[in-house]
């Protein structure tokens with residue numbers, strides 16, 4: 176085997192499907208992760224959107240995540256089963272300030288169970304509470320979230336697509352869990368450090384790039 180063959184191990188590909196009610200923040204989450212952007216304006220996803228992002232897991236493992244962002248209105252539609260089929264990971268996303276978006280995850284999960292009940296490989300399911308930047312408006316208690324996770328063996332996540340808080344960590348942990356890779360504390364903290372450094376630099380830039388206001392004396 177040549178050197179280049181030894182070095183270049185092919186990427187692993189994972190299909191992750193993001194489900195949940197409209198306005199829970201699924202598109203924002205996918206865009207924050209894949210493109211590091213956030214838009215305040217709500218634009219409803221019709222059907223499906225795709226995002227791709229390559230990450231590196233411990234052991235120099237290249238993993239390409241295919242993120243399937245499914246529109247919140249697709250529940251009850253004919254295509255939903257097809258979107259879910261073959262997924263290695265399912266992200267059930269709700270808005271922590273919107274109880275209904277949490278309650279309705281039961282229905283989303285029922286569709287997932289129906290689609291995957293006969294398949295050999297069961298997807299990893301992650302419960303994702305989004306909009307933690309709005310903690311002061313939280314209506315879904317953390318207890319409820321934890322209970323839902325324990326009852327169904329979900330992996331548990333809290334994120335803010337707006338600020339980016341814990342978004343990379345969420346996808347990194349999900350990919351690692353699917354591939355059976357254990358992340359140590361340092362590796363998990365590393366993605367948080369990168370995030371906090373990014374926020375610090377952004378704030379620094381915003382403060383010092385502001386032009387002084389010109390007060391014209393009459």
Ligand SMILES: Nc1nc2c(ncn2[C@@H]2O[C@H](COP(=O)(O)OP(=O)(O)OP(=O)(O)O)[C@@H](O)[C@H]2O)c(=O)[nH]1
Pocket residue numbers: 195196197198199200201202203204214215216217218219220221245246247248305306307308309334335336337338
């Ligand atoms: N404050 C805050 N707002 C968010 C966050 N994530 C999303 N939003 C806002 O919530 C609204 C809905 O976000 P989307 O990402 O479009 O929601 P969605 O789940 O993809 O909605 P559908 O396309 O209808 O399924 C938008 O106005 C976003 O700017 C967040 O973490 N914090």
